[in-house]
Amino acid sequence: MTGRIGVVTFPGSLDDRDAIRAVELMGGEGVPLWHAEPDLKKVDGVILPGGFSYGDYLRCGAIARFATVMDAIRGFAERGGPVLGICNGFQILCESGLLPGALIRNRSLRFVCKEVFLRVETTATPVTADVLPGEVLRMPIKHGEGQYVASEGDLDRLEGDGRVVFRYCGPDGEVDDVHNPNGALRGIAGVRNEDGNVVGLMPHPEHAVDPDVGPTGGQALFASLLSQAMAGVP
Amino acid sequence: MRYAVEVLVTLKPGLADPQGKAVEGALPALGWTNVRDVRVGKHVRFEIETDSEDAARDQVGSMASRLLSNPVIEDSRILEVRPA
Numbered sequence: 001m002t003g004r005i006g007v008v009t010f011p012g013s014l015d016d017r018d019a020i021r022a023v024e025l026m027g028g029e030g031v032p033l034w035h036a037e038p039d040l041k042k043v044d045g046v047i048l049p050g051g052f053s054y055g056d057y058l059r060c061g062a063i064a065r066f067a068t069v070m071d072a073i074r075g076f077a078e079r080g081g082p083v084l085g086i087c088n089g090f091q092i093l094c095e096s097g098l099l100p101g102a103l104i105r106n107r108s109l110r111f112v113c114k115e116v117f118l119r120v121e122t123t124a125t126p127v128t129a130d131v132l133p134g135e136v137l138r139m140p141i142k143h144g145e146g147q148y149v150a151s152e153g154d155l156d157r158l159e160g161d162g163r164v165v166f167r168y169c170g171p172d173g174e175v176d177d178v179h180n181p182n183g184a185l186r187g188i189a190g191v192r193n194e195d196g197n198v199v200g201l202m203p204h205p206e207h208a209v210d211p212d213v214g215p216t217g218g219q220a221l222f223a224s225l226l227s228q229a230m231a232g233v234p
Numbered sequence: 235m236r237y238a239v240e241v242l243v244t245l246k247p248g249l250a251d252p253q254g255k256a257v258e259g260a261l262p263a264l265g266w267t268n269v270r271d272v273r274v275g276k277h278v279r280f281e282i283e284t285d286s287e288d289a290a291r292d293q294v295g296s297m298a299s300r301l302l303s304n305p306v307i308e309d310s311r312i313l314e315v316r317p318a
Binding site: 058059062063066094095100101102104105106107108109147149150183 | 250
């Protein structure tokens with residue numbers, strides 16, 4: 001049996017096809033899901049891909065959160081189903097309240113497109129369960145609004161509960177301002193919900209699975225997602 | 235009744251406002267060197283059909299917190315509700 005991972009297409013999604021391709025390169029079955037349909041097609045996990053859903057109007061992810069498919073995804077997440085939001089997908093999960101915090105304009109005010117290093121901070125998520133804690137993964141970022149913010153109190157709680165999943169870092173895992181590409185508070189690149197089954201990150205693991213075209217830091221995350229999705233079908 | 239509504243959405247105090255910083259950084263080049271603490275927000279205008287002004291204010295309050303602003307990072311304020 002192969003893990004079936006649904007990938008949602010919103011109006012303005014860009015990376016849906018890359019996400020499906022990444023799932024399939026890693027041995028799973030990618031299932032296209034449509035924003036206007038409530039049917040999740042019995043998938044074992046869901047990916048909200050990157051892009052500019054609804055033109056990023058009002059705020060990134062603000063309008064996509066009300067799409068028909070999001071009700072089904074909320075129910076799927078509440079039953080413990082793995083949900084991964086990448087870039088715009090992360091913004092949508094924050095806007096929908098499934099993840100804490102928010103993403104605002106990069107500190108530099110510029111769109112940033114480059115490869116970064118990420119340090120894995122917790123293995124208590126479906127995408128990092130099979131990764132070593134502290135492991136450094138290389139993958140690209142490409143966003144204008146990726147600066148993660150939350151109140152100091154919320155940040156302390158997130159840290160205390162082990163809900164920071166990824167931090168921007170240097171090649172040896174050093175977390176410092178130099179390696180923070182967007183001004184994210186405490187270098188946070190990705191977080192998880194309380195139960196750990198909903199994860200969002202700004203960097204793009206789906207663009208980092210094929211050694212012919214770049215780094216392969218995304219492989220471990222997809223491999224982990226596939227094995228976890230198969231282990232605990234909600 | 236039809237009401238004309240204006241809502242102001244601003245980034246919460248204390249949160250970094252890169253847009254405000256950029257505007258602030260550009261002002262001295264034009265000779266205005268005495269400006270500080272620039273913050274950039276959003277001004278939303280629309281018309282709404284309800285039975286009363288109270289009903290309009292109630293609905294606009296919900297709209298402001300659920301869609302027009304993100305309460306995690308923004309404050310919203312109804313600037314005006316007047317008969318259209």
